[in-house]
Amino acid sequence: MNKKSFVIKSSESKEFPISCDYSYKEENPKIVIFCHGFKGFKDWGCWNLVANYFVNNGLNFLKFNFSQNGTTLDNVNQISDFKSFRNNNYSIELQDLIRVINHIKSPKSLVKCNDLYLIGHSRGGGIACLATQYHPEIAKLVTWASVADFKERFPAKNELLKWKKEEIRYIINSRTGEKYPQDYQFYEDFIKNENSLNISKALMKFNGELLVCYGIFDQVIPKRDAFNMVNFSKNAEIISFRTNHTFGSKHPWDNTTLPLSLRELCDITINFLKN
Secondary structure, three states, X not given: OEEEEEEEOOOOOOOOOEEEEEXXXXXXXXXXXXXXXXXXXXXXXXXXXXXXXXXXXXXXXXXXXXXXXXXXXXXXXXOOOHHHHHOOOHHHHHHHHHHHHHHHHOOOOXXXXXXXXXXXXXXXXXXXXXXXXXXXXXXXXXXXXOOOOOHHHOOOHHHHHHHHHHOEEEEEOOOOOOXXXXXXXXXXXXXXXXXXXXXXXXXXXXXXXXXXXXXXXXXXXXXXXXXXXXXXXXXXXXXXXXOOOXXXXXXXXXXXXXXXXXXXXXXXXXHHHHO
């Protein structure tokens, strides 16, 4: 198995570089692009083990850091750039994924790209759904514990008014206790671009196959989101797992093997993508 790390440089002054890892075997004909979730990054928890598992089972695997997820090119494994984090929004993340897809499809790309599939975890699942509007060649899409409606994730009225007044709010990292800042522009950008950030509309237009996976003990995303995604779609199936939001994974992950739930998730996903 081989692994290449590379950076997609910005083409416009407002764009940030995107750090990518491509794990592959030359004989594998298909590639998966993986989108991490909120407060996550490409090397979070078990994601490196997941990449290796996919490659060893016939699917090349590209994972990347959303450009303003709080990591930097010098520190890709930790959220440390809080200025970047606070200025992130859904529109930026959607454009990041579009940039990644366009890059690997370009003639100059080092990535071998025949069939192209998307997997997204949590917030990354919603972003993956949105990207299918701009890349109809994506034949298969898999969501892992994905959000189905970004608008529902925003705070209620009083909290929203407080956020607007103070212009910033803080998200607590339950593992580290760190406070992650989030500007009110995050909400303003969503309202401004609500039509292009509507997951249900994107899935209604998606002509490919969708696999929706969720954990019945997920305390982050309600299971109704998984069922809503299926209802929005033309060709979808749903599978539940007796596990939590991260399918048994956590950060850091010091074990050399996947947790049982995550391995089962990978096996089912690989089977769906290959058959």
